[in-house]
Amino acid sequence: MPEAMSRPVEQPLDRPAERAERRPLYRRLPLRQILCLLPLLVVGVWVVQHRSLIGSGARQMFTANPYWLLTAVATTGLGWVAVSFARQGTVLERLPARRLFATQFAAGAANHLLPSGIGASAVNIRFMTGCGLPPARSSAALALYFLAEATARVGLLLVLLVAFPEALRLGPLLPESVSGTVVAGVVAAAGVLVAGVALVRPVRRLVVTFLRTALADARSLHMRPSRALALWGGSLAFPLLQATGLVAVALALELEVRPAHVMLAYLAATAVAAVVPAPGGIGSVDAALVIALVAAGAPVESATSTVLAYRFITVWLPLIPGALVLGGLVRSKIV
Numbered sequence: 001m002p003e004a005m006s007r008p009v010e011q012p013l014d015r016p017a018e019r020a021e022r023r024p025l026y027r028r029l030p031l032r033q034i035l036c037l038l039p040l041l042v043v044g045v046w047v048v049q050h051r052s053l054i055g056s057g058a059r060q061m062f063t064a065n066p067y068w069l070l071t072a073v074a075t076t077g078l079g080w081v082a083v084s085f086a087r088q089g090t091v092l093e094r095l096p097a098r099r100l101f102a103t104q105f106a107a108g109a110a111n112h113l114l115p116s117g118i119g120a121s122a123v124n125i126r127f128m129t130g131c132g133l134p135p136a137r138s139s140a141a142l143a144l145y146f147l148a149e150a151t152a153r154v155g156l157l158l159v160l161l162v163a164f165p166e167a168l169r170l171g172p173l174l175p176e177s178v179s180g181t182v183v184a185g186v187v188a189a190a191g192v193l194v195a196g197v198a199l200v201r202p203v204r205r206l207v208v209t210f211l212r213t214a215l216a217d218a219r220s221l222h223m224r225p226s227r228a229l230a231l232w233g234g235s236l237a238f239p240l241l242q243a244t245g246l247v248a249v250a251l252a253l254e255l256e257v258r259p260a261h262v263m264l265a266y267l268a269a270t271a272v273a274a275v276v277p278a279p280g281g282i283g284s285v286d287a288a289l290v291i292a293l294v295a296a297g298a299p300v301e302s303a304t305s306t307v308l309a310y311r312f313i314t315v316w317l318p319l320i321p322g323a324l325v326l327g328g329l330v331r332s333k334i335v
Contacts, residue, residue: 064309068252072313075245080104082237086148087124089231090141092220095131099334103127106329109322112315123326126335140217148235150274156239157267160260167261168268168295242314243267246289249310257298265292286311 083104088095103123110119121142128138160167221227243263250262257265269288286307293303329335 064249064252065254066252068248069309069313072245072248072252072310073317075241075248076314076318079238079241079245080108082234082241084234085230086145086234086238087141089148089221089227089229089234090144091128091133091137091217092224092227093131093133095128099127099329102325102329103335105318106322106326106335108315109319109326112319123329123335127329130334137217144218144221144231145235148231149238152232152235153239153267153271156236156243157264157271160264160267164260164264167258167264168292239267239270242270245314246306246310249313250293250306253302253306253309255293255298255302255306257293257296261296262293265289265296268292 080101084097084101087100087104107120107123110123111117112119125135125138125142128141129135133141221231243266246266247259247262250257251259255262266289269292270285273285273288289307289310290300290303293306294300298306326335
């Protein structure tokens with residue numbers, strides 16, 4: 001047969017698998033897989049940056065009473081349960097319990113990536129919108145949670161201040177002008193915020209709409225006793241459990257301060273540190289806790305050791321597992 005009449009050689013088909021193999025690696029990885037690895041990467045960088053603090057906190061635990069340390073670990077875990085109840089109390093719809101708890105555990109890791117609780121707030125809003133709640137109602141539920149938690153924390157602080165008025169002696173630690181400066185700063189910030197809301201029409205409209213939604217949801221929730229109990233019970237139990245964890249660490253390290261005074265020091269320190277926009281309260285909470293414990297009568301060295309051990313248990317120990325859970329929730333499209 002002539003060569004011109006010979007059958008042409010068939011070219012192999014360009015199969016999808018072969019095309020995928022020729023693509024660059026960054027084009028083969030789905031965006032969601034990259035996002036689920038991002039929390040672990042950021043947390044790893046954070047751990048490397050704070051390795052000296054983490055090492056100091058771990059070293060403090062070698063000479064401590066292990067039973068009291070286990071108590072602190074238990075109160076930390078129960079704190080996530082309390083937050084889950086409080087989050088459920090902010091919405092009428094029933095949220096899936098296991099996913100809700102996993103979200104709160106993961107939100108603790110996300111909270112150390114962005115300042116002022118933005119990371120945890122973003123995770124919870126994504127979770128609630130994924131459960132079918134509109135964005136406006138998810139934001140209203142978040143605001144209600146912050147209001148209830150702040151009210152419970154300040155209420156506990158006031159009760160302990162009335163019961164133990166001489167527990168904190170801040171006079172020798174702070175200059176006389178500090179209180180006036182803090183008050184003036186708070187008043188100025190509040191004035192700027194109110195003026196911005198009142199003068200900028202789009203912002204004013206957005207705030208009014210948000211407040212209407214939040215108030216309507218709050219009224220509906222308080223007509224359901226189970227939701228009101230979950231909201232306020234969880235909001236009250238969370239700071240109590242956190243303060244109890246610090247008491248357990250103080251007892252483990254034999255800190256010579258009364259447990260009630262340690263709880264008061266914790267509530268006062270976290271209330272003050274909340275105004276400092278540091279990711280996870282790193283630096284602000286640590287310094288405020290040390291100052292508060294010293295004001296309660298603890299030596300500086302002992303107060304520092306207690307705070308380092310407490311932060312190791314409540315922040316650094318669950319950080320990498322929380323990042324893994326967060327990556328899993330992102331990959332499974334729960335958040």
